[in-house]
Amino acid sequence: MKLRTHVNLIVASLSAAFVILAAWLQFDGARRAVREEIAGANVVATQLLTRILITYDQPDNDTLLTFLQHLGRVRAHEITVRAMDGRVIYKSPPSPYKAGRDAPAWYSALILPPTPVHIFTLANGSEVRIEADASRAVLDGWDDFTHLMIIGGIAFAVLNAAVFWLVGRAVAPWPIIVDGLARIEQGDLQHRLPKLEGYEASMIGSTFNRMAQSLQEKLLSDRKAIEAEQRLQQRRELDRLIEQRLDEERRLIARELHDEFAQSVTAIRSFAVVIANQHPAESRTTDVARLISTEAAQLYDAMHGLIPRLAPVTLDTLGLAETLEGFIKQWQSRHPTIHFSLHHELPAELGDSITIAVYRVVQEAVINAVRHARPTRVEVSVVHSDSHIRIHVTDNGSGLPEDWSRPGHFGLRGLQERMAMLGGTLTLKNREPHGVELAAEIPLGAHA
Numbered sequence: 001m002k003l004r005t006h007v008n009l010i011v012a013s014l015s016a017a018f019v020i021l022a023a024w025l026q027f028d029g030a031r032r033a034v035r036e037e038i039a040g041a042n043v044v045a046t047q048l049l050t051r052i053l054i055t056y057d058q059p060d061n062d063t064l065l066t067f068l069q070h071l072g073r074v075r076a077h078e079i080t081v082r083a084m085d086g087r088v089i090y091k092s093p094p095s096p097y098k099a100g101r102d103a104p105a106w107y108s109a110l111i112l113p114p115t116p117v118h119i120f121t122l123a124n125g126s127e128v129r130i131e132a133d134a135s136r137a138v139l140d141g142w143d144d145f146t147h148l149m150i151i152g153g154i155a156f157a158v159l160n161a162a163v164f165w166l167v168g169r170a171v172a173p174w175p176i177i178v179d180g181l182a183r184i185e186q187g188d189l190q191h192r193l194p195k196l197e198g199y200e201a202s203m204i205g206s207t208f209n210r211m212a213q214s215l216q217e218k219l220l221s222d223r224k225a226i227e228a229e230q231r232l233q234q235r236r237e238l239d240r241l242i243e244q245r246l247d248e249e250r251r252l253i254a255r256e257l258h259d260e261f262a263q264s265v266t267a268i269r270s271f272a273v274v275i276a277n278q279h280p281a282e283s284r285t286t287d288v289a290r291l292i293s294t295e296a297a298q299l300y301d302a303m304h305g306l307i308p309r310l311a312p313v314t315l316d317t318l319g320l321a322e323t324l325e326g327f328i329k330q331w332q333s334r335h336p337t338i339h340f341s342l343h344h345e346l347p348a349e350l351g352d353s354i355t356i357a358v359y360r361v362v363q364e365a366v367i368n369a370v371r372h373a374r375p376t377r378v379e380v381s382v383v384h385s386d387s388h389i390r391i392h393v394t395d396n397g398s399g400l401p402e403d404w405s406r407p408g409h410f411g412l413r414g415l416q417e418r419m420a421m422l423g424g425t426l427t428l429k430n431r432e433p434h435g436v437e438l439a440a441e442i443p444l445g446a447h448a
Helices: 003-055 062-071 105-111 135-170 173-185 199-278 284-310 320-334 352-373 410-421
Strands: 077-082 088-091 117-121 127-132 339-345 377-384 388-395 425-430 436-443
Touching: 003 105, 003 135, 062 077, 062 088, 105 135, 173 199, 199 284, 199 410, 320 339, 320 352, 320 377, 352 377, 352 388, 352 410, 352 436, 410 425, 410 436
Parallel strands: 339 377
Antiparallel strands: 077 088, 077 127, 117 127, 377 388, 388 436, 425 436
């Protein structure tokens, strides 16, 4: 049901109830007035007419009839005189008040109470009949009731018409608001409501426009966020592809250095030793040959130090566990004053991406600790659960510098990007009382 119809029904019901109540009060008042009229008439009849009849009770009825004719109509009573043979010899004249009109029979039946009849028998056998007649009072009540119904009906119609018009004006903004909501539901977030009449409608319109503006801004923000997320995802996919290509190139370069360049350097060193052995010890040729041999040895050592930084060839042959053990032993031999420890629990197969990522995290953490923190102890732990690989590297060095998180630390940034591509996390923080703690977590099966 529409609000306008609902309000009109409420007003119509209340006004109809008011008119009915007024009609009932008028009806009840008329009935009370008629009862009082009849009661008063009965007193007059019983007290006055009885005395008069006793006074004029003669063998003939001439004196009584003359008195009654001069008396005329007595209030709301009908006086009838009948002779002994039943003839009506006298009847009260009709009331001139509203002559020729009577109230409807149904109304009279509801208003009139039982009317008593007084009968007096005279000495000559004549009969005087006195009966209450409140038809004029009933007619007055009916006229008042009719007037009330006419006025009430007019008032009812005018009131409901006024309410219908006023409510129509009050709810005129609602279709505009409903249409605006429908357009917002259909996705037209640029739609705005015009200025609406009425305090509540104006407040709703202002709130609606603010809501639409907020929705439009949120939609634009969500679109930008989705586009940014898509660009980030594309960049990560590109970064992952580039990282894979770099890993492949590093492995290729490392293998070339190990298989080809290392053999060439070894051959050069061997040739230099042969030349040195074939010439006198103090000759210029021998000195040059020994110098070449020394430089070749240094080049060989530098090359073997560079190969693990590029891509340890042992990952393909020995696996991650033995590669990490070899890496730790290598750094232990280089820095005997630092105690290195390694604890690992690794599955048989991790996948290339996770294997490289674990190795890079351990490599970067150990190298940074040794180069920058001057520790005496470095502890490495690599363990796995059913769903994750967890890497934990700690040292007791000098800790992180205050500006360690500023832009430019590409090694840590590269590790964080690598972790993000694999769906993992990497955190770095100082530990008490001193030292650094690096923790990384990689979900198993991610880009394996």
